Amino acid sequence: MKQKIIWIASYPKSGNTMIRAFLSAYFFTKEGILNDFVPLRNIGAFNAFNNFSHLNNFPDLEHFKKNPEKISKYWLINQDIINQKLENEVIFYKTHNAQIKHNNNYFTLSEFTKCFIYIVRDPRSVVISSKEHYGFQNYDQSVEVLLSDKWLTYATEKPKMLPEFILSWKSNFLSWQNFYAKNNDKGIIIRFEDLVTDPDKYFQLLINFLSKKLKFEINKKKLKNSIQSINFEILKKIEKEKGFEEKSNKSENFFRKGQLNEWKNILESKLIKKINSNLSKEMNYLKYN
Numbered sequence: 001m002k003q004k005i006i007w008i009a010s011y012p013k014s015g016n017t018m019i020r021a022f023l024s025a026y027f028f029t030k031e032g033i034l035n036d037f038v039p040l041r042n043i044g045a046f047n048a049f050n051n052f053s054h055l056n057n058f059p060d061l062e063h064f065k066k067n068p069e070k071i072s073k074y075w076l077i078n079q080d081i082i083n084q085k086l087e088n089e090v091i092f093y094k095t096h097n098a099q100i101k102h103n104n105n106y107f108t109l110s111e112f113t114k115c116f117i118y119i120v121r122d123p124r125s126v127v128i129s130s131k132e133h134y135g136f137q138n139y140d141q142s143v144e145v146l147l148s149d150k151w152l153t154y155a156t157e158k159p160k161m162l163p164e165f166i167l168s169w170k171s172n173f174l175s176w177q178n179f180y181a182k183n184n185d186k187g188i189i190i191r192f193e194d195l196v197t198d199p200d201k202y203f204q205l206l207i208n209f210l211s212k213k214l215k216f217e218i219n220k221k222k223l224k225n226s227i228q229s230i231n232f233e234i235l236k237k238i239e240k241e242k243g244f245e246e247k248s249n250k251s252e253n254f255f256r257k258g259q260l261n262e263w264k265n266i267l268e269s270k271l272i273k274k275i276n277s278n279l280s281k282e283m284n285y286l287k288y289n
Contacts, residue, residue, distance in 0.1 A: 004086040005079060006210075007108065007116035008043060008094045011172040013129035014121035015192035016094055018230055022203055023092060025226035032225030036238060046093040047071075049160035052078055061162075064155040068163035072105040079112040090114050090214065096153075098167045099175040107165070110183045115213045117206065118176040121192035122288045123169045123275055124263035143271050147278050170279055186213075191286060193260055196232075203227050 008023070010016040017040075024039035025032050044051070052058055052074055064071055082091065097107050123146055131142040145151055151166045166172060180187040188209045194202045204223070211218050228234070263272070276283065283289075 002083070003110075003112060003114040004083045004090050005108070005112055006090055006092045006114050006213075007046075008092060008119075009099070009116055009176055010096060010119040011121070011126065011169050012096050012166065013126050015119045015195060016096070018192070018195060018235075019117060019119055019190075019206075020092075020094060021230045021235060022206070022226055025229040026207065026222060027092075032219075032222035032229065034229040034234075034238065043092040043094055045161065046095045047097070047162040047164050049155075049162055051093075052162060055081070061155050061157065061160060064162055068152055068154055069102065069165075071163050072102040072107075072165070075105055075107050076109065076112065079108060083112055095164070096166050096172075097164045098172045099179045100165055100167070100171075102165060108179075110186065113183070113186055115210070116176070116179070116187045117209075118173075118180070118187065118189045119192055119195075120173055120189060120286060122261075122263070122286075123279055123283070124267060124272060124288075125192075125260070126169060127271070127275070128263050128266055139267055139271055143274060146275070170282055173282060196260060199227050199230075 008016055008019050010019075020040050020043045021034060021037075024042055025034045028039040028042045049061060055074060055078060058074065059070070095107075099107050101107075127139060127142045127146055130136065130145065131139055134142075134145075136142045136145065146169045149167045149171050151168065153161075153164045153166060155162055167175070176187075177189065180189055188206065190202060190206065203226070207218055207223055210216075
């Protein structure tokens, strides 16, 4: 069976939407120019209820509100059917799920995965963005969630979404890094910070990776336009003028600031030390000094 699924994976608030905006501009617009966020609908969330509702005897949303962990039973069943139904196409899916095994159910397997992109961001910056997006009471709570392996999202009605096993920043990253180690020809891991500081280099790297996997010739003009389209100020302008359906009702804007190292002026030293001490190995590996 041919693999058809391309994962755009990350811990929340790590730059997943920037990657999706770039890919949407390149693959789902004529010239590589984003005028609104409609093309992003081509890269939807895997845990959207509609992606699973076609399964035989699939429970209703209430079932997963009461038993969120039960979703693991359907991960691979659904991916198997998706791979069988698609003929010559591939499909992109966004996910914040850790690449884990729960109740003997893997989130995904190599045989269902065409390739994957994992985007990682400095956890100290994630803490800032998460507080605003999720409406956490304070940065202490945001840090607590960042370090918690109990983070499992719940089923929601608007929009209709199924649970995700996000876990901690560390476990989420390590799970996909481990998947990469076993299948490094299938994956690429990119730092959010590199996309911001040197977009030409790293988006070129990303499109080179996909061109080899999907066997297409790169359109240089379209690539240039796609990179320009996801400039943070342009994304903010589009959101202000046309809105963005993925914006949390707890935050004023989805595209907030996009700054690097904002945490240095915001987080208390005790919280910085807590993050650094808990995540020192992974942060050193990723050169988050």
